[in-house]
Amino acid sequence: MSIATEKPAAAGPSGDAVHEHYSRLLEGMARAVAAKGYAETTIADIVREAAVSRRTFYEHFTTKAECLIALYEAASKLALRAVSEAFDPAQPWHAQVERAMSAYFDYLAQDPVLLRTLFVEILGLGMPGLAARRRVNDEIASFIQLAINGGGSQEGPAAHLTSEMAMTVVGGINELVLQAIEQDQAGSLGQLVAPATRLVRAVAAESSR
Template structure:
């Protein structure tokens, strides 16, 4: 199955905890994959367990509902993205250089795992208020991280970073929906130049 790792057949040395963790991971991956193909509303628990090759009983051992599985997959994806951005932004270079590295790594993460990316971007509103609240908080944290990265010292500059994060989220939605990987990567250079201009003008 694409991206869904099966446990080894027969006897193995995995602990019960490791087996449970692997099953949970497979279910979250399957949720992202099926939902990216069918959309949140049309995705069923049966679809997810069939893709993950896990029993219904095992699904409900880990999650209480489709919504619970979706939120777990959503939180996992946003955590991975935040960590990638933080790692890419660390190290040498000025504010714009750090932003450029972080943006390039963020866009590459979307290219490499489009199913999880669509889960974060495209299906949130269909998943309901809990998902919308998590996305809102995620974007707020990214805005704060961007403000620190770009050394935005004023309230106006910090607000500009929040606006920029929201704009990037909107801009990636189209290429993600159509599977245009190069269009995602192509967003990087003009965004970097835009931020460079904002920084030079003292707007961030």
């Protein structure tokens, strides 16, 4: 699961360096937790993997947990981008759900160990972790709502998915992923495409009544 960032950099060479260090720290965090798990990962591990100094780490983050949250949000944005790129607004939404779900699960399945860290450890960070999870879920739910509600065509009208029902879809998909992780099937997330597709279609159909 390759991690990139969209953190804005200040203008000029120094700004580019700041952005590069931030990106390297997230990549370092990803490699460290993939190798050792979050609990055993130390800041020393992160800066070693990132090839930066401990001082550089503290210029961007105050704690290991803060770095994990940043990694979680960056990975989630890339997962959402994968879905967005797979979704064609010119086509009816119901014909594209399976393709979008495949793109999402394919991205998540790239690194099962990191996936477990991001989906499970984020829940153990207390309120900051929950707040990050809420921000990510809100962003995904908003995308789903806009994509489905704007997906009308000559082949059928758009659905009318409410924000609450969009969040229901996100929650259901998250639970499917957590269940796969719990059952050591994180590398086989493709099996979730069919049930996730049925969930999205069923909720959208019910919401449109």
